[in-house]
Amino acid sequence: MLPNLSLTLLAGVLITPSLANIQVAAACVGLALVLPGKVFFPNTTPYNEHNSYWSARQDELTPNCFVAPHSASDVSKALKVLRDTKAPFTVKSGGHVPFPSSNVDTGVVIDLSEINGLTLSADKTVVSVGPGNRWTAVAEYLLPEGLAVVGGRVGDIGVSGLTLGGGISWFSGRYGWACDNVREYEVVLANGSIVVANVGTNPDLYKALRGGGGPNFGIVTRFDLETFEQGNIWYKESLHAPTEANEAIEVFSDLAVDGLNDDDLAHPVMFAAYQPALGGNVIQIFRWHATPPADLNTVPAVFEPLEAIPAISEKNASLTVPDMLNVYVDAAGLRKGWWDTSIRAGNAAALQDIIANYGVWAAANLADKPDVVAVLLIIPIPTSTIAQFGKNGGNSLGVDPNTPAQIKINTYITWGSASQDSYMNDIATQLVGQTEQIAKDANAFDDGFIYMNYAERTQDVYGRRGPDIIAELKATAKKFDPKDVLKNQWKGYFKV
Numbered sequence: 001m002l003p004n005l006s007l008t009l010l011a012g013v014l015i016t017p018s019l020a021n022i023q024v025a026a027a028c029v030g031l032a033l034v035l036p037g038k039v040f041f042p043n044t045t046p047y048n049e050h051n052s053y054w055s056a057r058q059d060e061l062t063p064n065c066f067v068a069p070h071s072a073s074d075v076s077k078a079l080k081v082l083r084d085t086k087a088p089f090t091v092k093s094g095g096h097v098p099f100p101s102s103n104v105d106t107g108v109v110i111d112l113s114e115i116n117g118l119t120l121s122a123d124k125t126v127v128s129v130g131p132g133n134r135w136t137a138v139a140e141y142l143l144p145e146g147l148a149v150v151g152g153r154v155g156d157i158g159v160s161g162l163t164l165g166g167g168i169s170w171f172s173g174r175y176g177w178a179c180d181n182v183r184e185y186e187v188v189l190a191n192g193s194i195v196v197a198n199v200g201t202n203p204d205l206y207k208a209l210r211g212g213g214g215p216n217f218g219i220v221t222r223f224d225l226e227t228f229e230q231g232n233i234w235y236k237e238s239l240h241a242p243t244e245a246n247e248a249i250e251v252f253s254d255l256a257v258d259g260l261n262d263d264d265l266a267h268p269v270m271f272a273a274y275q276p277a278l279g280g281n282v283i284q285i286f287r288w289h290a291t292p293p294a295d296l297n298t299v300p301a302v303f304e305p306l307e308a309i310p311a312i313s314e315k316n317a318s319l320t321v322p323d324m325l326n327v328y329v330d331a332a333g334l335r336k337g338w339w340d341t342s343i344r345a346g347n348a349a350a351l352q353d354i355i356a357n358y359g360v361w362a363a364a365n366l367a368d369k370p371d372v373v374a375v376l377l378i379i380p381i382p383t384s385t386i387a388q389f390g391k392n393g394g395n396s397l398g399v400d401p402n403t404p405a406q407i408k409i410n411t412y413i414t415w416g417s418a419s420q421d422s423y424m425n426d427i428a429t430q431l432v433g434q435t436e437q438i439a440k441d442a443n444a445f446d447d448g449f450i451y452m453n454y455a456e457r458t459q460d461v462y463g464r465r466g467p468d469i470i471a472e473l474k475a476t477a478k479k480f481d482p483k484d485v486l487k488n489q490w491k492g493y494f495k496v
């Protein structure tokens with residue numbers, strides 16, 4: 001036993017890193033040969049431009065080279081070199097995952113930013129989107145046509161990561177998540193083959209890519225997204241003092257079960273932020289409506305109940321989709337992390353207890369760390385949205401289309417120092433556990449769905465989806481990557 005163990009340790013500590021370094025060096029040289037002018041090495045301006053990420057946990061990494069393919073066939077060439085050299089790699093679209101996943105220290109990053117085409121179909125029902133696009137570019141392209149797609153709510157986010165993991169949108173009440181509105185994918189498989197996946201061709205791959213994430217299945221080089229007619233979008237935000245918190249939470253909680261289901265063009269989000277100087281948890285409520293009221297002194301009927309809650313401050317506007325994408329910018333810099341769970345909607349007392357407990361947690365764990373910001377982000381998923389999860393043969397989120405309304409509860413933290421990384425993961429994990437326990441005690445816990453795009457890498461994203469979806473995703477990964485190339489070499493993010 002012992003000799004084997006020490007051999008394994010030796011291999012892990014001594015042999016593997018140097019082997020990986022040799023493999024990566026060979027990969028970068030090989031890539032520069034097959035894709036001349038598209039490979040970038042450290043200490044150059046293009047390398048530094050590609051090495052730009054939203055969270056410092058990714059931004060601080062230094063890959064051996066970036067390769068920026070211009071087409072699916074370039075991606076295919078790159079993947080073949082990586083497969084043959086066995087080098088570790090990853091893929092970057094918008095670079096907005098908080099933890100290492102679209103960047104890598106020893107390895108190659110395939111940066112898709114040059115594959116950024118946008119083409120509207122002749123009948124204008126589908127827009128073909130290159131995987132290196134951000135949502136602002138998509139929205140600006142569609143604006144003159146009076147069209148929009150189900151996409152992100154912040155303009156700088158990548159089309160790829162958001163759509164592959166799910167994609168919560170202002171328009172999700174009517175159309176479901178972004179993944180439910182992809183008509184076809186073009187995908188480069190592990191062996192370099194370029195295939196399409198839609199409801200009739202490679203339906204298993206099509207289903208896996210809708211909410212199952214990218215890194216297990218292939219590199220998507222085109223998303224065909226369904227369009228719909230869309231003019232301005234209306235929003236209003238309001239800030240409420242701790243004394244109003246419980247009332248605000250109750251009204252918000254009621255909306256998720258009684259309101260949103262009857263008006264599928266409405267979408268609200270709530271933040272809770274512990275503010276000791278103000279005496280507790282302040283509540284911020286954002287609401288959007290896809291049809292602005294004719295008179296901006298009024299609000300869409302669905303949001304009327306929120307008007308009765310006294311507010312410290314509030315504002316509203318009717319904006320184009322590209323302008324709306326710029327309202328809530330979350331700047332790059334600092335270390336970031338989020339930890340996700342969800343409870344059943346319709347239990348206001350449980351949500352009040354969860355938010356009160358978060359305040360106690362923040363006071364206990366962060367009082368001496370004034371530079372750390374930790375908030376709860378609360379997003380209802382009404383039944384109107386969940387029903388859309390069954391569209392086109394169903395997605396891979398693992399949430400049955402008949403599931404009652406849910407509320408996502410996300411713990412979002414930003415901090416400054418790498419030395420605090422494990423502390424933040426520890427306390428956030430504790431808080432998620434407490435949140436789920438409060439929900440269980442109140443009989444308001446279903447499967448605790450964890451949204452991949454809001455999850456930390458320590459969370460069991462696939463585990464919560466149940467054995468059927470896991471088995472399906474594993475089989476699809478094996479079918480399209482029989483030699484485990486992606487499984488072994490594509491670093492970071494979630495592996496089924």
Ligand SMILES: Cc1cc2nc3c(=O)[nH]c(=O)nc-3n(C[C@H](O)[C@H](O)[C@H](O)COP(=O)(O)OP(=O)(O)OC[C@H]3O[C@@H](n4cnc5c(N)ncnc54)[C@H](O)[C@@H]3O)c2cc1C
Nearest residue numbers: 093094095096097102153158160161162167168214220493
């Ligand atoms: C400020 C902010 C606002 C946000 N708003 C929303 C929102 O409104 N709704 C919502 O649902 N989520 C939202 N998110 C979460 C967002 O969906 C995730 O952070 C998402 O993963 C970001 O995608 P990306 O392309 O920018 O990330 P990246 O880090 O570039 O990619 C994410 C993962 O996908 C892989 N990948 C990238 N491109 C491909 C590809 N073409 N094929 C296969 N795999 C690929 C990468 O290797 C990586 O593992 C927001 C995040 C931030 C930071």
Ligand SMILES: *[C@@H]1O[C@H](CO)[C@@H](O)[C@H](O)[C@H]1NC(C)=O
Nearest residue numbers: 236296297298299315316317
């Ligand atoms: C929207 O904002 C305007 C001022 O910018 C204000 O007059 C109006 O009352 C606001 N409407 C609502 C519903 O808050």
Ligand SMILES: *[C@@H]1O[C@H](CO)[C@@H](O)[C@H](O)[C@H]1NC(C)=O
Nearest residue numbers: 189191192193479480481482
């Ligand atoms: C590539 O992989 C796919 C999926 O496993 C397979 O169907 C296809 O035949 C492979 N192509 C080549 C050229 O090996």
